[in-house]
Amino acid sequence: MSQIVDVAGVGDIPEGEAVVVAGEDNETGRDIAVFHAEDGNFYALDDECTHETASLAEGWIEGDRVECPLHATEFCLRTGKVLCLPATQDARTHVVEVADGRVLLHPGEPVDGAARP
Amino acid sequence: MNERPGAPRPSRPEPPASIAVIGGGPAGYTLVDQLRLRGYRGELTLIDPDGLPRDRPPLSKEFLRGAMGRDELLFREAAWFEERAVRVLAGRVEFLEGVRTAEDAAGWELFLESGERILAELAVLATGTEPVRPALPGLDRAHVLYDLPDAAWLRDALAPGVRLSVVGGGLIGAEAAAVAAERGAVVTLVDPSGPAAGRAFGAHGAGHLESMHRERGVNVVRGRLAAVVAVPSGTAGEAEAGTAAEGGLAASGTEGTSLLTLADGRSWVADVVLLAAGAVARDGLARDVGAATAPDAFGGVLVDAAGRSTLPGLWAVGDVARGTAPGGAALPAHAHWETAVHSAEDAAAALLGQPGEERGARWFWSDRHGEHVEVVGDPTVGEVVRREDGRGLRGVFSVATDGVLLGAVTFDDARLARAARRLIDRGAPVDVGALADPEVSARELVRPAR
Numbered sequence: 001m002s003q004i005v006d007v008a009g010v011g012d013i014p015e016g017e018a019v020v021v022a023g024e025d026n027e028t029g030r031d032i033a034v035f036h037a038e039d040g041n042f043y044a045l046d047d048e049c050t051h052e053t054a055s056l057a058e059g060w061i062e063g064d065r066v067e068c069p070l071h072a073t074e075f076c077l078r079t080g081k082v083l084c085l086p087a088t089q090d091a092r093t094h095v096v097e098v099a100d101g102r103v104l105l106h107p108g109e110p111v112d113g114a115a116r117p
Numbered sequence: 118m119n120e121r122p123g124a125p126r127p128s129r130p131e132p133p134a135s136i137a138v139i140g141g142g143p144a145g146y147t148l149v150d151q152l153r154l155r156g157y158r159g160e161l162t163l164i165d166p167d168g169l170p171r172d173r174p175p176l177s178k179e180f181l182r183g184a185m186g187r188d189e190l191l192f193r194e195a196a197w198f199e200e201r202a203v204r205v206l207a208g209r210v211e212f213l214e215g216v217r218t219a220e221d222a223a224g225w226e227l228f229l230e231s232g233e234r235i236l237a238e239l240a241v242l243a244t245g246t247e248p249v250r251p252a253l254p255g256l257d258r259a260h261v262l263y264d265l266p267d268a269a270w271l272r273d274a275l276a277p278g279v280r281l282s283v284v285g286g287g288l289i290g291a292e293a294a295a296v297a298a299e300r301g302a303v304v305t306l307v308d309p310s311g312p313a314a315g316r317a318f319g320a321h322g323a324g325h326l327e328s329m330h331r332e333r334g335v336n337v338v339r340g341r342l343a344a345v346v347a348v349p350s351g352t353a354g355e356a357e358a359g360t361a362a363e364g365g366l367a368a369s370g371t372e373g374t375s376l377l378t379l380a381d382g383r384s385w386v387a388d389v390v391l392l393a394a395g396a397v398a399r400d401g402l403a404r405d406v407g408a409a410t411a412p413d414a415f416g417g418v419l420v421d422a423a424g425r426s427t428l429p430g431l432w433a434v435g436d437v438a439r440g441t442a443p444g445g446a447a448l449p450a451h452a453h454w455e456t457a458v459h460s461a462e463d464a465a466a467a468l469l470g471q472p473g474e475e476r477g478a479r480w481f482w483s484d485r486h487g488e489h490v491e492v493v494g495d496p497t498v499g500e501v502v503r504r505e506d507g508r509g510l511r512g513v514f515s516v517a518t519d520g521v522l523l524g525a526v527t528f529d530d531a532r533l534a535r536a537a538r539r540l541i542d543r544g545a546p547v548d549v550g551a552l553a554d555p556e557v558s559a560r561e562l563v564r565p566a567r
Contacts, residue, residue, distance in 0.1 A: 016560050052179065060535040069531030070489060071174075071482065072455070085147065085458055086172055088192060 002027040002107040007034050010101050015040070018057035018066075020047050026107035032094055033057035034105055035077055037064055042103050043077035043111075044094040050117065051087035081115040090115035132469055133238035133430070134159050135218070137227055139210050139402065140243030141165030142173050144435025144457040146192045148241060151465035153201045161203045162235055164227070167265055168207035169195060173245075174454050176268040177292040178484045182299065183272060187265060208233065213240060213406050213431075224430055241464065242403055242418060242426075242433040246396035246452055249285075255345030255375065259392035262289050274389050277301030282377055282387035284342055285309075288317060288483055290393025291326065295485045298333045305336045305385065307377070317481075319496035321503075322513045322526035326485060333486045340379040345390060348376045396452065398437045406431070411439045411447035419447060423467030424460060432468075434461040453481035477542035478524075480534070491534035494524035494541040504533070506555035512537070520546030532559035539563045 005026055013019055018035040026032050031047035033056050045066070047055050054070040061067075065074045065083065073087035080091040093114040095106040110116065136152065138145045141163055149163050149170075163170065171190040179185035198205050209230040216236065218224035224238040248261040261267055271293065275281065279302045283290040286308035297304045315323040330337055378384040398417035400410050409419040409427040417439030424432040433439075435457035440448040456479055463473040478494040499515035512533050515524040521544055525537035536559035540547050543563075551557040 052185070058531060060532055067535060072480070072535075085143065085192075086174075086454075 002109075005105040005107060007096075007103040007105050010098055010103060013042070013103065016061045018059075018061065020055065020057045021105055021107070026105065028094075028108045030092075031055075032105065032107060033066075034096060034103060035061055035066060037061060037077050039064060042096040042098060044096045044105055045075060045077065045080055045091040046094075049073060049087060050082065050089035050091055056091070076115075078111070079114045080111075080117065090117040092117050132157055132159060133224075134222065135224070135237045136161055136239045136241065136468070137225070137235055137237035138163045138241045138243055139165075139227070140245060140435070140437070141167065141170035141205070142243060142245050142435060142457070143192075143454055144245070144461040145241075145243035146170035147458045147461035148243060148434055148465055149198075149201075149203050150192075151462050152468065153203065155465055155469050155471060157465075157469055160237070161201075162206060162237065163198075163203060164206045164208055164210055164229070164235070166207065166209050169193070169198070169205055171265065174482075176265065177262055177289045178296070180268050181262075181272050181275070181293060181296045187269070190265070206233070206235075210402060213402055215406065215428075215430075239430050239432065239468070241424070242400070242431070242437050243435045243461070244399040244402065245436045245457075247399045248392065249394045249397055250392065251394055253342060253345065255347070256284070256342075256390075256392055258347065258375070259284065259345065259390040261392050262293055263396075271389070271391065275300045275302050278303065280374075280386065280388045281305070281391060282307060282375075282385070282389070283391045283393055284377075285392060285394030287393045287395045289396075290391060291330070291485065292483055293391055293393065294330065294335050295333070298330075298335050299486065303336075304334070305338055305377075305387065306330060307338045307340065307342055307379075309339075309341050316497065318490075318492060318526050319498075319501075319513065319515060319524065321501045322490075322492070322496055325510055325513070325526075325528075326490065329486050329488070338379070338383070340381055340383065342377060343380045344376075344378045346376045346378070348374050348386065396436075398439065398450070398452075400433075400437050403428075403431065403433065403437075411450075413447065415439075415450045415452075417447065417450060419445075422463065423473065424464035425467075432464055434464045451479055453479070455480050478538050480538060488529045489531070490529075491527045491531070492524070493527075493534055493538040494522070496524035496526050499523045502549055502552050504553050504555055511555060512552070514552050516547065516549060516552075520549065522547045522552075530559070533562075536560065536562045 013036040018033045021032045023029045023031050033047040034044045049068045058069045059066045064077050067074050071086050074083040075091045080093040093111040095109045097104050170192050175185050210227050214226045216226045225240040227235040275297050281297045281302045282305045283294045284307045294304050294306045375390050403418040411417045418426050418433035420438045436452040466473045480493045483490045499517045502514040504512040511530045513526045522540045527534040
């Protein structure tokens with residue numbers, strides 16, 4: 001189990017925005033995007049789209065989905081499930097918890113019931 | 118089931134017992150995927166010359182750049198189709214013939230080049246488009262960029278210093294020109310009519326794309342091509358013609374050079390000539406059996422909103438399908454990736470008696486010189502509003518006189534494209550000042566006024 005990463009204060013990531021925790025800072029070796037969704041919750045997926053080289057953190061976040069900035073594949077933020085082409089592979093999820101006003105990332109710990117890419 | 122005798126059954130059409138999909142691009146793949154996902158249990162066959170379905174847009178982009186291999190173009194591995202009982206055949210369908218598939222069912226017999234025949238109650242054309250070949254002497258030898266072998270050949274030919282001439286102002290030619298310039302080729306783009314691709318990007322957007330070409334060293338030539346003549350490599354003819362290119366030595370392994378001459382007499386030499394004068398619907402299979410097709414140059418199988426042609430049991434999806442207006446006239450063609458995918462989703466739903474989805478403003482993308490260009494809605498109409506920031510032009514918006522957003526072209530700004538799409542779908546007047554202001558984020562643009 002990787003070390004928990006203190007990503008930011010809850011107020012530091014506006015709704016509809018995301019930040020990237022670099023691979024070297026989260027011990028999984030892959031960049032992880034932490035999203036503040038419109039439902040108020042925080043979610044985390046591997047930042048790189050499963051289709052091509054694109055950062056999901058730069059995508060459009062709406063409802064419980066993020067739309068890849070390159071070719072508009074949508075992923076479910078809760079489960080990592082890919083919802084439309086051109087990607088066909090689900091994204092890896094990571095647990096995020098909020099405690100004492102801080103957004104805490106559990107790198108490498110998949111969300112219960114999430115898609116298993 | 119506890120159905121009351123005599124109770125009316127829901128009026129769901131019985132899906133056909135067997136479906137053959139001809140074509141394995143984004144539309145053909147989406148159709149078989151969606152049919153199984155939505156519960157279709159009949160026989161399902163997909164036929165494509167390349168076998169397993171592949172994505173197409175990267176052929177003139179990432180694949181041509183060498184950033185994507187041929188296996189990465191596959192939507193799915195063979196096992197995925199086997200698990201879903203989708204039979205995938207590598208082959209070319211030469212013609213169809215209407216037949217009885219059972220005592221009470223009509224259908225089609227598909228005749229493949231290999232001699233194989235396939236029976237299906239329903240046939241769906243997903244054959245896409247094919248390149249236009251203008252009747253000009255010498256152009257029949259030109260290369261085109263249409264399928265995987267074309268793209269693989271061109272990728273290998275684009276060595277530094279190779280003189281590439283792209284003939285035609287279409288999207289694929291412009292993308293290939295950008296990739297070739299990036300790879301060090303000496304690129305000439307012959308566009309007969311005006312800023313390339315004005316119909317797709319609007320005059321303003323197309324003008325900016327053309328200036329990007331020039332900045333990256335693509336020699337954009339305006340003129341009508343009169344002839345393309347083969348010149349044996351290293352002959353006096355080549356030396357006399359001269360080249361606009363510096364250090365334009367023919368690469369080894371090319372198939373000889375060509376002398377291109379414009380109607381006004383200008384001429385130059387190219388190692389590779391790429392014909393990219395646009396595409397037409399590959400609708401021959403439907404024409405041969407008498408299905409109605411669009412009467413214009415692009416053509417296409419006339420279909421209703423679900424994909425039904427004018428013949429029973431024959432449907433069409435993707436670029437080969439042409440939607441019809443209520444009066445029956447063909448709608449303008451929109452032969453782009455997402456439109457093709459959506460048409461296949463809608464056809465799958467209709468075949469199984471399920472509701473289709475509401476579709477909003479259309480979208481497509483292009484990649485140019487490292488910039489990701491996106492188009493939503495109709496960028497050819499209305500007043501132009503520009504949005505620029507420190508990096509340069511980010512967006513060109515088309516706004517109607519009543520302030521409603523009609524279309525947009527964005528440059529390397531995915532969120533701006535998505536915001537524009539939502540504003541177009543909303544159909545309410547937009548704040549033009551905010552559109553033009555790079556300090557107003559894309560997300561703020563769609564936030565309802567408070």
